[in-house]
Amino acid sequence: MTQLIRQSVWFQAICLCIFFLSCDEGLAPSPTPAHPFGAFSGTIQFVNWDSAGTVVDLRLVAFRTFPPNDILQEVIQGRAFVFPPLGAGQLVPVGTDSLNYTVMLSAGDYQYITVAQQFGPDVMTDWRPVGQYDLDSNLAVPSLITVVSGDTVIDVNIFVDFDNPPPPPF
Numbered sequence: 001m002t003q004l005i006r007q008s009v010w011f012q013a014i015c016l017c018i019f020f021l022s023c024d025e026g027l028a029p030s031p032t033p034a035h036p037f038g039a040f041s042g043t044i045q046f047v048n049w050d051s052a053g054t055v056v057d058l059r060l061v062a063f064r065t066f067p068p069n070d071i072l073q074e075v076i077q078g079r080a081f082v083f084p085p086l087g088a089g090q091l092v093p094v095g096t097d098s099l100n101y102t103v104m105l106s107a108g109d110y111q112y113i114t115v116a117q118q119f120g121p122d123v124m125t126d127w128r129p130v131g132q133y134d135l136d137s138n139l140a141v142p143s144l145i146t147v148v149s150g151d152t153v154i155d156v157n158i159f160v161d162f163d164n165p166p167p168p169p170f
Helices: 002-022 071-076
Strands: 037-047 057-063 080-083 098-106 108-110 112-118 127-132 145-147 158-161
Touching (some): 057 098
Antiparallel strands (some): 037 098
């Protein structure tokens, strides 16, 4: 009987140790994930396709900074988000009137949302902005959006007029 009590005490002691070692923060919330995600959505309207020239590709790009310092490096280092990702097909076929879209990306501020057109064969250099998210008529300064984790910013609408593109960001 004494041996059974000793085994029971040891068992209880081991269980208590495991319990206390696994409860380092008590009822504290679990840590925030390293890259919380949110989204933004809207409509892109396209006009004057006949003035577009050569359209090799179109992409929606969200930059964290404006003006972007080095567009290629910002994309490579994850400070800019390209939709759809390169190699995943075009944003829209040539001649499309409008596109409703939703983009999931890391939460944070995005100072420059643009539709970029690849107009030549060099995927590294042959790009220009053809539309941008802007809440006013001052196309020199685009409008900022703040993406919150688990939420969607709506009405991020972009007007692409190939006759009147916004100025380049640099």
